[in-house]
Amino acid sequence: MKVTFPHMGQVYLAAKGLLDDLGVEVIIPPPITKKTLEIGTRLSPEMACLPLKINIGNYIESIQRGTDTILLSGSCGPCRFGYYGVVQKEILNDLGYDIDIIIFDPPDTGYREFIQRIKRVAGRNSWLNVARAFKKASIIVEEADELLEIGLKKRAREANSGETDSRLYAFEREVIKCYGSYEILETIRKYKGILESIEEKTGVFPLKVGLVGEIYTLIEPFVNLNIEKKLGRLGVEVYRSLTLNEWVKIHLSLDMGYRLHHRRILKKAEPYLGLCVGGHAWQTVANSIHFSQNKLDGIIQVMPFGCMPEIVAESILPRVYEDYGVPIMTLVVDEMTGEAGYFTRLEAFIDLLEQRRNRTGEKKPSLSGG
Amino acid sequence: MRKSQVYLGVDVGSVSINVVAIDGNGNVLEKIYMRTEGKPIQILKEAVGRMASLLPANVEIKGVGTTGSGRQLAAAVLGADVVKNEITAHGVAVLAFEPDARTIIEVGGQDSKIILLRDGVVSDFAMNTVCAAGTGSFLDRQAARLNIPIERFGELALKSRSPVRIAGRCAVFAESDMIHKQQMGCCCEDIVRGLCEALVRNYLNNVGKGKEILPKVVFQGGVAANVGIRKAFEDALGCPVVVPTHFDVMGAIGAAMLSKQHAGGNKSKFRGFDRILQNEFHSESFECNGCPNYCEIIRLTSDGATVALWGGRCGKWAGSQERIEEKRMA
CATH class of the missing domain: 3.30.420.40 (ATPase, nucleotide binding domain)
Structure with a gap:
């Protein structure tokens, strides 16, 4: 069995660690590039949303490297993503590939099927081994997100422009050579130290911008056209709402404290939206309010073209702006998005926030947490 | 006699290239509106040349701002102090007049x-x-x-x-x-x-x-x-x-005003009219082979020497532009 999985930001680190530890042979799809997108766009239905197209591109590029099994996380179908596994299997079958897709739906609806599917991947590993590997993988997710968050803080303040990014590129080149969760974690920790030691400018008060929106678009930098890097280079400190770590904590772990925290944030959306309308629309509204209450300077919503849940959220956000007064901008991405126009909007939005701040003369200290 | 101080604003758009000169009080001294005709560098040089002939000989260019979709290109050719998006530039200009x-x-x-x-x-x-x-x-x-x-x-x-x-x-x-x-x-x-x-x-x-x-x-x-x-x-x-009176060149006016705000006591990076008009600027593009993104990188050369590079997702070429800039200033 040679296993692959679609890319989504830092997912590959945890997936590689997990599968290495279980002794399963892994093929990491090559990093997402324009070529991946081209393959995916050619082979997917035109109306499908962007993440599906990129997933297909990942699979094909892995199949070219000898994959025979695909692992995919599901989401029990609150939006189109819930059908991805099934649709993607059909697409690959139509193309004549004999590929097995194993879908991990979060065990919200019952652990039995979940356990059976794990068994298919884990083979003869003892349950203790499986549990350990999962534990390690969740630590990788957590620490990888911490690494990125150090990056977000540093990028806005680095004394030598571009240093944070070049360190992170070095990290990516190094971590890909690791085997097993131990080596991966060691590398992450090493680079946390390296990032922490990046020299900062003194006396800068970066603008603080929160990102909300569709989860895949937020987490995968190729899809959001490196929005975190672009904002960072404009001297903005970015706060993320949906992260892998958060997703794991809410759906897979038994961390009740965190689940309650998540509930409390969702509750803030109640005057506008009091239930799940698919995807992460609820979270988008709730997190926008959360960010506004925490006095961020601005909020940017990012979504793939035609994402219904986010369109619902988009229509609610102007009211959040009216009530809380923190500017919100929406950016839509798909395979047609031009980078120039995208950057113009980002830059103009940041100028707008800067002017607002200069007028009020408020310079806010860093937030703790997000 | 003290030289009069002038700030230049350039808006390189898809259809027109606008160049304006404003004085220290924000009054528009001269404005030029030309069609881009798909040849931005050539028309930009022409427009700047005309501006040079309109301005009195003893002016000192204190700052240059560029805006519009061709703002990077214009910034590289002229040596601009401020490169800003159109939205900010228009906003600044309107607030000054209205x-x-x-x-x-x-x-x-x-x-x-x-x-x-x-x-x-x-x-x-x-x-x-x-x-x-x-x-x-x-x-x-x-x-x-x-x-x-x-x-x-x-x-x-x-x-x-x-x-x-x-x-x-x-x-x-x-x-x-x-x-x-x-x-x-x-x-x-x-x-x-x-x-x-x-x-x-x-x-x-x-x-x-x-x-x-x-x-x-x-x-x-x-x-x-x-x-x-x-x-x-x-x-x-x-x-x-x-x-507004200058409705057709508001972006350029905004860019000039931004360069004025930015200037302070600093010396402008402006190359000077003579050098811009004498030098041959040439732009070419090539594909970066660093990864399968194959980004298109634009290289602007002047008399054989690279003056600017841009394009690319990862930012590696943007960094090299800054290094060129530093060399030039040194």
């Missing part, structure tokens, strides 16, 4: 935008995303098809008594609908007026969607010269629409 403005409607060659100003700062904006119907290029094309000089397009619209309704959702459909109305025998001025109204409808539904348009409304960009469109905006919004 401090009580609350809405800016800007319709340019290939894009249109709305900028909302509240309490003297930009509070919201939007640009056209999906469709170019309602921009200058489309009007240009229709004027050419109807064989009417674009300058007379607006006056003609005002003569109409019963405008026809033209589908304005999409440039392609608008055109076929216009042809259809023509074949039905509608007269030319009614069609032109109908087109103006369709464009305004399109703008308000796409770009202005969900935005609170409050007076005073300022209308600028090349299309603001068109009195037909201006009238159609006034009818649709139910309030007067102000077209």
